[in-house]
Amino acid sequence: MDFARRQTITLIVAVVAVLGPMMVSAQIFSPYGSPPVVRMTGTFSPFDEKQSHGLNTLTVIIEDKQKWLFKVNRVDTMTGTDPGMMLLTYIFPPELRLMGAASKMALLAQPDIVGKPVSLQGFLYIDDRDFYVAEINVATETANQ
Numbered sequence: 001m002d003f004a005r006r007q008t009i010t011l012i013v014a015v016v017a018v019l020g021p022m023m024v025s026a027q028i029f030s031p032y033g034s035p036p037v038v039r040m041t042g043t044f045s046p047f048d049e050k051q052s053h054g055l056n057t058l059t060v061i062i063e064d065k066q067k068w069l070f071k072v073n074r075v076d077t078m079t080g081t082d083p084g085m086m087l088l089t090y091i092f093p094p095e096l097r098l099m100g101a102a103s104k105m106a107l108l109a110q111p112d113i114v115g116k117p118v119s120l121q122g123f124l125y126i127d128d129r130d131f132y133v134a135e136i137n138v139a140t141e142t143a144n145q
Contacts, residue, residue, distance in 0.1 A: 037078040038087065038124040038131070044068045044113050056088060059095045060131075063105050070096075073117075090126045100133035107136055116141065 044060075045051070047067040052059050058070045075087050088094070098108065100122065107113070117139040123132045 035123040035125045037121065039074075039076045039078070039119060039121040040070070040072050040131075041074040041117065041119045042070050042072040043115055043117060044070055044108070046114065052094075056085060057094065058088070058091065060098050061095065062098050062108050064097070066109050068108075070118075078121075087124075087126075091129055095129055097128075097130050098133055099130060104133055104136050107138065108133075113138060 042056075045068065047059065047069055051057065051069055054069075054071070056072045058072060060068050060070045062068065072085070072088060075085050076082060077087065098105065098120070108118075119135075119137040120131065120133050121135040123134070125131070
């Protein structure tokens with residue numbers, strides 16, 4: 001193989017190695033593509049300004065009316081690439097507006113949801129900090145804190 005061909009192949013491999021992860025990241029979080037489908041699992045607690053700065057804690061606002069703290073235990077994306085809890089670092093400031101069907105939002109507004117494990121699944125618009133909730137699962141028992 002001649003020197004020019006080896007140089008070209010080496011350059012192509014280097015470009016793919018450097019730009020490949022950025023292109024995958026751009027596909028997941030691009031404001032121009034479809035938003036990622038995300039499942040977040042955690043527990044709700046009443047809003048407290050001091051606790052709102054905790055690790056893996058989001059301030060969630062339900063339909064611009066009610067404010068809760070959401071202590072996130074697990075994050076999964078359904079897009080094939082899974083940044084896990086690192087996804088939370090893209091939500092800055094750590095505040096998220098929850099929107100969805102009125103029946104689903106009413107479930108999240110109930111005071112008895114405090115301390116119970118909750119799983120939210122829907123479309124996460126990271127740049128806007130909007131989470132359109134399509135599915136909610138609430139455990140019947142209170143989580144051990």
